[in-house]
Amino acid sequence: MTFARCCGLAALLLLGACYFGRATVNEPLDPDALRTLRPGSTTAQQALELLGAPSDVVQLGKRSAWRYDHSVQKEAATWLLIFALLNTDQRQDRMWLFFDENDVLTHVGATFAAHRPQYAFPWEDVHEPEDAARRDADRFGPAR
Amino acid sequence: MRGAAAVLLTALLCGCVSLRFDRRRGFEPVDAAVLDELRANRADLTACLQRLGAPNLVREQPDGRIALVWAWLDQFGWGINVSVNVRNVALSTDVDRNRRHMKGAVLFFDDELRLVDVDCGLLRDFLTLRDRRRPDAPED
Numbered sequence: 001m002t003f004a005r006c007c008g009l010a011a012l013l014l015l016g017a018c019y020f021g022r023a024t025v026n027e028p029l030d031p032d033a034l035r036t037l038r039p040g041s042t043t044a045q046q047a048l049e050l051l052g053a054p055s056d057v058v059q060l061g062k063r064s065a066w067r068y069d070h071s072v073q074k075e076a077a078t079w080l081l082i083f084a085l086l087n088t089d090q091r092q093d094r095m096w097l098f099f100d101e102n103d104v105l106t107h108v109g110a111t112f113a114a115h116r117p118q119y120a121f122p123w124e125d126v127h128e129p130e131d132a133a134r135r136d137a138d139r140f141g142p143a144r
Numbered sequence: 145m146r147g148a149a150a151v152l153l154t155a156l157l158c159g160c161v162s163l164r165f166d167r168r169r170g171f172e173p174v175d176a177a178v179l180d181e182l183r184a185n186r187a188d189l190t191a192c193l194q195r196l197g198a199p200n201l202v203r204e205q206p207d208g209r210i211a212l213v214w215a216w217l218d219q220f221g222w223g224i225n226v227s228v229n230v231r232n233v234a235l236s237t238d239v240d241r242n243r244r245h246m247k248g249a250v251l252f253f254d255d256e257l258r259l260v261d262v263d264c265g266l267l268r269d270f271l272t273l274r275d276r277r278r279p280d281a282p283e284d
Binding site: 058059060061065067079082083084085086087088089090091092094095096098107108109110111113122123126127 | 165167172190197198203204210
């Protein structure tokens with residue numbers, strides 16, 4: 001058997017033991033929608049019409065806070081007989097809207113990172129600043 | 145001969161024994177220098193949200209303060225799983241050396257939404273200590 005055939009056979013055997021998985025939770029958050037929110041004037045009703053139902057509502061005394069989120073998780077694994085290598089990487093888009101006792105928006109916090117998870121081996125370093133910047137540039141919407 | 149037996153044994157074991165090297169990464173770590181700066185300036189909620197983005201959790205504390213939690217995870221370790229079938233009963237055990245303890249930073253805000261305290265470390269420590277339920281109201 002030639003060296004090339006051996007390599008081909010080995011590659012085929014290894015590919016059969018590889019796994020790539022992707023899981024998402026909730027719909028992606030739209031950065032454009034974030035820009036239409038106006039602390040001091042946007043009401044809870046307007047936020048509800050714009051963003052839909054939040055995934056969590058927290059009472060903070062007379063205030064309240066609403067959470068919107070979207071998660072992406074990427075998994076990569078490979079098995080060599082009884083030995084497995086697994087890597088899981090999860091990132092999230094999150095928005096928290098804070099309302100006062102009159103249900104008027106006072107503060108907004110947003111993180112957009114659901115486009116950053118990567119398939120990788122456990123020993124690989126990912127999420128370096130330049131890599132994150134490249135992925136941010138490819139993300140939809142103006143808020144990066 | 146012994147080599148062939150070892151290979152055969154390993155091949156047979158793969159249905160009931162697995163070793164794994166596992167790494168889990170989740171969310172974005174918070175920069176300690178940014179936390180120090182926010183704490184030194186006794187920043188307000190607006191400044192904290194601008195610098196740190198959206199927290200993972202928001203909670204009201206028993207003392208009335210508001211706690212915002214940023215959490216992240218980047219850990220790896222070894223694990224082993226053994227599964228056997230005894231008299232049609234499946235038995236499985238899993239030893240996981242990868243202690244998946246989320247790290248976190250908790251920022252506490254007073255009633256005027258000014259930063260009053262910052263805690264960093266393992267998230268489970270803050271949450272068990274601080275995320276207590278309010279006591280029930282006394283019955284009349």
